[in-house]
Amino acid sequence: MKELLQNIYKRKSVRHYLDEKLSQEEYADVEAYLHKLKPLTPEIHVEFQIVPCSETNCKFNAEYCLLVYSEEGNFWLTNVGYMLEQWDLYLASKGIGVCWYGMGKVEEERQCDLVYAIMLSFGKCSPESFRNGDYDFNRKSVNDFWTGITDIRIGEIARLAPSAVNSQPWRVEQVDNKFNVYRQKGNVPLLSAQLFKRWNKVDMGIFMCFLDVALESEGYTFSRTLGTESDEGKRVLVATYTLETK
Template sequence: MHLDDIIYKRQSIRNYNNQKLSDECINSIEEFIDNVKPLYPNIKSDYEIVDSSNVKTIMNWKAPYYIQIYGQDTENCFKNIGFIYQQVDLYLQGNDIGSCWVGVAKPRKYKDDNLKYIITMAFGKSDEDISRSTDEFKRKSLDEISNNYDDKLNVARLAPSAMNSQPWYFTHNNDDTYNIYRKKQNIIKRRILDKLNQIDIGIALAHLYVANRDSFEYFTNKDYEKLDGYIYEGSFKI
């Protein structure tokens, strides 16, 4: 299974059955998480796989399993978590296991470590077909998310985001590298989306990494161009 193929057919799954996953399957998910490439190798993160009894949520649906995700409370932590766990989302869906990021959930009992709770990802089996065709994605056009039309950004365009807000914008540099920016939300939306949109940026970068595994490099450009209405998040090569 190639994770980059899943980018074009994944979707958030909110309809689960109660089928138990084998210990072997759960172990393989844990092994994948433990070995996934982070965006910031020095930022600590951790997780716990729990069932719905340890999840407080206002959602009107439940999943049989949840990954409760923790991270070191520092700048870029949210982007790092988006980057790591979007690879997990693709891994799950590539193994015919539905998944959905859940911003509006909290653990009932927090894992006992010094990290901050960040977000949850629901997962489990569904009776429905969990994949869809690329033309069913509801997304902005490539023109709307970049200063130049560029097919290489299509994988980022298809990335999931909180409330489908798609807060990313890309610009091109003369040396074939790119900059990624995050939309500044208005004061009302900012209260809900500020942290979640930082996760979204990591998610878009994960798609760019998975589709360009051998060439992807992420870095900070101190001389980045300021863009009105956007926050600079980083630069990359693909």
């Protein structure tokens, strides 16, 4: 995944699109990339549907929306975040704008054994819609979410991950070459608690995608075990990473 590193400094949520359409080649390319995404949980089946944005409730003027359907299972929403963030980064490298759209709703929530997970708008946009480096990011500092960090470069990349309402629910605790990644529940109004519960699971997959790009780019090999999807408690263990010596 390290080939995605440079795109981390370019990607941005794109909410304004050009009238220009994707060429046939561009469409085929972004469609084909969906089948190259690395899953977090390979046993969970995921499918994609590309529809005109105008046929969805997405309020942006994008040409298309990608609808993501998945089997339900342990970490299914986190897996969706992990996979589709690779796609988000890849499209940035092609100059195609993307925005995760958690407010999306579909008429058919269920398709056979698959359940609707989330949608992402995408389409042609101005080159100015992207970032030009590691500035213009409104994010927590590494020290605000990662204790005991031994290689600050990893945190500096991972912290740039996007999240629903920029909530950045990730927390990391490191001791030597091992670190735990947690999902921290925020104090959100009761009405939106259900939505955040869902979105923040996607966010954790996005964060782990950034983390893996960072670790691979800096030459680390590592193993990861997933924790629990439990909704109990304020802080939930999502994964434990063990870094091999460099």
